[in-house]
Amino acid sequence: MSEQIFIQGVAGQIEVFVDYPQGEVKGFAVICHPHPLQGGTPQHKVPTLLAQMLLEHGCIVYRPSFRGSGQSHGVHDEGYGETEDTLQLIQYARIQHPTLPFYAGGFSFGAHVMAKCYHALQEEIRPKQTILCGLPTATVDGIRHYVTPAIKGDILFIHGEADEVTLLSDMIAWAKPQRHLVTVLPGANHFFTGYLKQLRIAISRFLISG
Numbered sequence: 079m080s081e082q083i084f085i086q087g088v089a090g091q092i093e094v095f096v097d098y099p100q101g102e103v104k105g106f107a108v109i110c111h112p113h114p115l116q117g118g119t120p121q122h123k124v125p126t127l128l129a130q131m132l133l134e135h136g137c138i139v140y141r142p143s144f145r146g147s148g149q150s151h152g153v154h155d156e157g158y159g160e161t162e163d164t165l166q167l168i169q170y171a172r173i174q175h176p177t178l179p180f181y182a183g184g185f186s187f188g189a190h191v192m193a194k195c196y197h198a199l200q201e202e203i204r205p206k207q208t209i210l211c212g213l214p215t216a217t218v219d220g221i222r223h224y225v226t227p228a229i230k231g232d233i234l235f236i237h238g239e240a241d242e243v244t245l246l247s248d249m250i251a252w253a254k255p256q257r258h259l260v261t262v263l264p265g266a267n268h269f270f271t272g273y274l275k276q277l278r279i280a281i282s283r284f285l286i287s288g
Contacts (some may be wrong), residue, residue, distance in 0.1 A: 213249060
């Protein structure tokens, strides 16, 4: 059962769900959920899977509710305010665990927010390892346009080959100048429907390698 805490953000309180590993604590992690206006919550299956994997890796896991969702104050801010809030949470968690390594993850809109956080953080306080699933890098659904900053580091990018929301071709175009590795799940859609086992394998291999 997750512990529910509230921290103070620019737009008011930020609701955060915290999970603790059963064994030795080896790190802390912050995981961001998909678009709240499309039904995204910290309990969505992909951020939940990320949380489970990082718990198994020994991390205390923090999952915030974005502005205007759950019991977080404020209104949706297209990723700008959400980035501010997530940076505030990262700072809070770092103060709680000053000696522990930091891990990060996000799915869809949450991957975009985490990429922006990664870019904003000074190199020495960036995550040890980062997992970004279904990262939007261009126009999504023909409606929202995302400008995802160029980032470098120990990052696992996982994308569905049949992603109808954030096209794989856009992801590859974004990744090419930075020569990123991209893990592609053939046939998988944006929500990795029916591919959670494969997602788990890819994440597990990445965390073990780090």
